[in-house]
Amino acid sequence: MPVSTTSDGTPIWQRRTSRVQWLIFLAWLVGISLLLLCWKVISDNTMWVFVEDAGRQGSDLISRMTPPRWEYASQLWQPMWDTINIATLGTALGIALAFPVAFLAARNTTPHPLVRSLALTIIVSSRSINSIIWAMLLVTILGPGVLAGIIAIGLRSIGFVGKLLYEAIEEIHPTPVEAVSATGASRLQVMNYGVLPQVMPAFAGISVYRWDINIRESTVLGLVGAGGIGLQLNASINLLAWNQVSVIFLMIFATVLVSEWVSARVRQAII
Amino acid sequence: MLTLSGVGKRYPTGDQALADIELSLPKGQVLALIGPSGAGKSTLIRCVNRLVEPTQGSIRLDDQELTRLSGGALRRARRSMGMIFQEYALVDRLSVMENVLSGRLGYVGFWRSFWRRYPQRDVAEAFRLLERVGLPHAIDKRADALSGGQRQRVGIARALLQSPKLLLVDEPTASLDPKTSRQIMRLIRELCAERELAAIINIHDVALARQFADRIVGLRAGRIVFDGMPQELDNEILTRIYGEEDWDSAADQAEPEGGEVVAAESVKHKREESTRLAELKPAISGGGV
Amino acid sequence: MSVSAEGLNSRREDEARRGVWRRPPLIANPRLRWALVAGVLVYLLLALASVEVNWERVAEGAGRALNFIAAFMQPDFLSRKGDILNGLLESLTMTLTSTVIGILLAIPVGLGAARNVAPLPVYIFCRAIIAISRTFQEIIIAILFVVMFGFGPFAGMITLAFATIGFMAKLLAEDIEDLDWKQVEAIRATGAGWWQTMNQAVQPQVMPRLIGLSMYRLDINFRESSVIGIVGAGGIGATLNTSLSRYEYSTSAAILLIIIAIVLLSEYASSHVRRWTQ
The missing domain is CATH 1.10.3720.10 (MetI-like)
Incomplete structure (x- = not known):
């Protein structure tokens, strides 16, 4: 009862009942103790001397990064081209694989509940594992190079595109689908005429959005040997050539900004 | 031509939507199915083309038992039953021509339909139908660029391109204004006469049903409570179908008030004299025209 | 609507009357359409050409891939x-x-x-x-x-x-x-x-x-x-x-x-x- 009466009979208003109040208090208590416990674990595993040193290290880092070694940029065009290729071809591979998986995973288009759970498992596994982990696995299997990067990006994209697409499929209007099946159309024809036109804009938007994310992800795949500008980044860091690292950072920054702009424009055009 | 005997439908939730439906429809007859919301009208026509699976009884179209068909046989049976929907059920992002041609999907193979390579005869017939319903200039428009009445015309053309023997029409006028409603009903009526089609039309508007149907069937709580000529439909029978109501104050009101939408459930409880027949229209759920 | 667009429409209607109909293309301007298709093809060619694959290394890795799949069947939670x-x-x-x-x-x-x-x-x-x-x-x-x-x-x-x-x-x-x-x-x-x-x-x-x-x-x-x-x-x-x-x-x-x-x-x-x- 939010409104109760005190002993002398005047009604008082409280936002919550006392039981709810206690539960909320308890939840906060548990949450904060958990947080403090976590903090303790982290601080136990930290060398505090290094942390105290951070300010000096930081300013040292900045002084080494400036001025950037601009002439290094000329060696970065090829890796940047590779990076963009990894993102683009990887996205293409990912959406090609995600497309059928999404149809199998959507409740209203799946042929069988068992197939649906299999498709959902594929989506979850692909989503849980970061593209750089995929790249690590693939580099041990395929050897270092752009190919491992492309496949890693593709495998990671299945989950992302698949999840958003199957949610879009589940949200379509059911009546046009019903109307197409009422004409005597086969299952594939119903997909082609009733479902596909309805999800096409969402599908295109999701793909472009994932491409934009993939550009970002593919900049670091080189750290584990899967090609692209990350290789140069790794090499420069190992050489402690921080003035080259800053050139790479600026290059990545510019590329990501451009790709974000392109993706926003394309998505606007689709809607 | 179409015979339903002992048809019943019980949903998995336990609701008995239909029970003991006995109905037979000769060639060329236009039958109006009336009744309150939730009486099972939509379920009944969806049982005929098996968009809803009946749980009891048999449905025969000519000499074919429909309830036992599956796969390809069911699809071939569906070809001969054209369906027209309440919210038009066009695929918005396809063009008018593609929507009409989708009526041939039961006849052409998948790849042909995928590349939109329909036989010349089908395309010519689709165009003739578009001319017949008055939309020859809209072939390349997208379906969502049309008005409500135009969309329903496209829906009709799609159903007719199936070369059906039977039309199943689900609330064709529920989302339309009174004038367009009449035009659409008249069009369906004329087309049925031209092609000797039988039709089952679900309709909320009793005045329209009286005007355009050969026969009226009243459904209440999943059972047939009236089956007769439009002239036979009097106040007593309306009460039997819809529940008690002062029908006379509405009887002279032939023109229903368009756009006025009242939840039909409330009608059962209402006893105000002013309630008009037009208010029996169902609440249109988010229907954008 | 411009005159040419109207002309196009009536032409498509005449064709449809005779039973000839094709889906209207997504991009109306044919030059732009072909330029886009060509651009995508050229990009794909260039991009795929720059992917170097060391097939010997891939063949060598195939064994490891099998090992890995086998490992998934028998994950080892305990030794580490x-x-x-x-x-x-x-x-x-x-x-x-x-x-x-x-x-x-x-x-x-x-x-x-x-x-x-x-x-x-x-x-x-x-x-x-x-x-x-x-x-x-x-x-x-x-x-x-x-x-x-x-x-x-x-x-x-x-x-x-x-x-x-x-x-x-x-x-x-x-x-x-x-x-x-x-x-x-x-x-x-x-x-x-x-x-x-x-x-x-x-x-x-x-x-x-x-x-x-x-x-x-x-x-x-x-x-x-x-x-x-x-x-x-x-x-x-x-x-x-x-x-x-x-x-x-x-x-x-x-x-x-x-x-x-x-x-x-x-x-x-x-x-x-x-x-x-x-």
Whole structure:
């Protein structure tokens, strides 16, 4: 009862009942103790001397990064081209694989509940594992190079595109689908005429959005040997050539900004 | 031509939507199915083309038992039953021509339909139908660029391109204004006469049903409570179908008030004299025209 | 409609009358259409040509791929139990603390980055923070923080918190920018100050989505915490990296399965929390 009466009979208003109040208090208590416990674990595993040193290290880092070694940029065009290729071809591979998986995973288009759970498992596994982990696995299997990067990006994209697409499929209007099946159309024809036109804009938007994310992800795949500008980044860091690292950072920054702009424009055009 | 005997439908939730439906429809007859919301009208026509699976009884179209068909046989049976929907059920992002041609999907193979390579005869017939319903200039428009009445015309053309023997029409006028409603009903009526089609039309508007149907069937709580000529439909029978109501104050009101939408459930409880027949229209759920 | 378009229409109608009909192309201008197709083809050719594949190495790796699949059938949770548990504990603690810190800091940044509640200089400053935080992959930021703060979960925590700020603040700012302004005016009309307005009119409107997004970010932070260990920022990523470089595939498989299970669990939990707060 939010409104109760005190002993002398005047009604008082409280936002919550006392039981709810206690539960909320308890939840906060548990949450904060958990947080403090976590903090303790982290601080136990930290060398505090290094942390105290951070300010000096930081300013040292900045002084080494400036001025950037601009002439290094000329060696970065090829890796940047590779990076963009990894993102683009990887996205293409990912959406090609995600497309059928999404149809199998959507409740209203799946042929069988068992197939649906299999498709959902594929989506979850692909989503849980970061593209750089995929790249690590693939580099041990395929050897270092752009190919491992492309496949890693593709495998990671299945989950992302698949999840958003199957949610879009589940949200379509059911009546046009019903109307197409009422004409005597086969299952594939119903997909082609009733479902596909309805999800096409969402599908295109999701793909472009994932491409934009993939550009970002593919900049670091080189750290584990899967090609692209990350290789140069790794090499420069190992050489402690921080003035080259800053050139790479600026290059990545510019590329990501451009790709974000392109993706926003394309998505606007689709809607 | 179409015979339903002992048809019943019980949903998995336990609701008995239909029970003991006995109905037979000769060639060329236009039958109006009336009744309150939730009486099972939509379920009944969806049982005929098996968009809803009946749980009891048999449905025969000519000499074919429909309830036992599956796969390809069911699809071939569906070809001969054209369906027209309440919210038009066009695929918005396809063009008018593609929507009409989708009526041939039961006849052409998948790849042909995928590349939109329909036989010349089908395309010519689709165009003739578009001319017949008055939309020859809209072939390349997208379906969502049309008005409500135009969309329903496209829906009709799609159903007719199936070369059906039977039309199943689900609330064709529920989302339309009174004038367009009449035009659409008249069009369906004329087309049925031209092609000797039988039709089952679900309709909320009793005045329209009286005007355009050969026969009226009243459904209440999943059972047939009236089956007769439009002239036979009097106040007593309306009460039997819809529940008690002062029908006379509405009887002279032939023109229903368009756009006025009242939840039909409330009608059962209402006893105000002013309630008009037009208010029996169902609440249109988010229907954008 | 122009004359030529009308001419085109009547031509298509005449053809349709004779039974000839093709779907209208997506891009009406034929030159543009073919230029686009050609451009895509040329790009694909160039891109595919620049992919070098060492087939001998791939053939050699095929055996390892089989080993790996076999390892997935028999994941080994036990032989590196201590390492796995330590890594997992670090990852989870990093995830939780960084999400909380990140969100607490993202709220002021998000408010500052919403054009309708913040003055222009604050807006530009906050947007710049968001842009930097969003552009760089967590791993790149982790490298810098590891150099600054030394190896270990502290650097990882700061990294994830920093990434969380960019993510949450951007979405929060977008939310605030399209909130229902009438409610804000109504509260202002009562004579409420800036803080009171934020508390009474803005907070109730953005809170449900903020909670949903926080759950989502918790999920992302856990997934990221499993990789920043590769560059020395603590967590299960380091354990995974070690096991892979030692070719202990069954341990790697175990770690990956644990990651998948935790992500699944957190997704399940967050869908519940979101339903509960709505």
